Amino acid sequence: xxxxxxxxxxxxxxxxxxxxxxxxxxxxxxxxxxxxxxxxxxxxxxxxxxxxxxxxxxxxxxxxxxxxxxxxxxxxxxxxxx
Numbered sequence: 113x114x115x116x117x118x119x120x121x122x123x124x125x126x127x128x129x130x131x132x133x134x135x136x137x138x139x140x141x142x143x144x145x146x147x148x149x150x151x152x153x154x155x156x157x158x159x160x161x162x163x164x165x166x167x168x169x170x171x172x173x174x175x176x177x178x179x180x181x182x183x184x185x186x187x188x189x190x191x192x193x194x
Contacts, residue, residue, distance in 0.1 A: 113125075113126060113129050113154070113156065115156040115158050115161060116161070116187065117158065117161030117162040117164070117187075118161075118162050118187070119161075119162050119164070119186070119187055119188055120161055120162065120164050120166075120184055120185060120186060120187060120194075121161075121184075121185040121187055121191070122146060122156055122161060122164075122170075122182070122183070122184055122185075123182070123183040123185065124138070124147075124154060124156065124181065124182050124183075125179065125181035125182070127181065128154065128174070128181045128182065129153060129154040130153055130154075132149065132152035132153070134154075135147070135149045135152070135153060135154035136149050137173050138154060138170055138173060138182065139154070141169040141170060141172075141173050142169060142170055143165065143167060143169065144160055144163040144164060144165060145157060145160050145163075146160045146161060146163070146164060146170070147170070164184065166184070166186075166194055168184075168194065170182050170184065171183075171184065171194065
């Protein structure tokens with residue numbers, strides 16, 4: 113699942129997006145409410161994407177997972193990953 117804002121894009125692996133507990137973890141850590149959980153499924157709140165402060169909390173929530181199920185891409189740097 114991917115959503116693009118003006119400045120950043122956020123990608124979340126479907127295995128995380130469809131897991132209620134993992135989705136809730138993302139929604140909990142984000143200080144600017146980019147993630148929400150509806151019916152146990154993750155939603156990326158498009159209107160909040162460009163509020164991202166690049167804090168890395170969503171990435172750090174899955175830091176031990178080598179598959180990197182969450183990616184933040186800086187569109188102003190040709191899609192460079194955070």
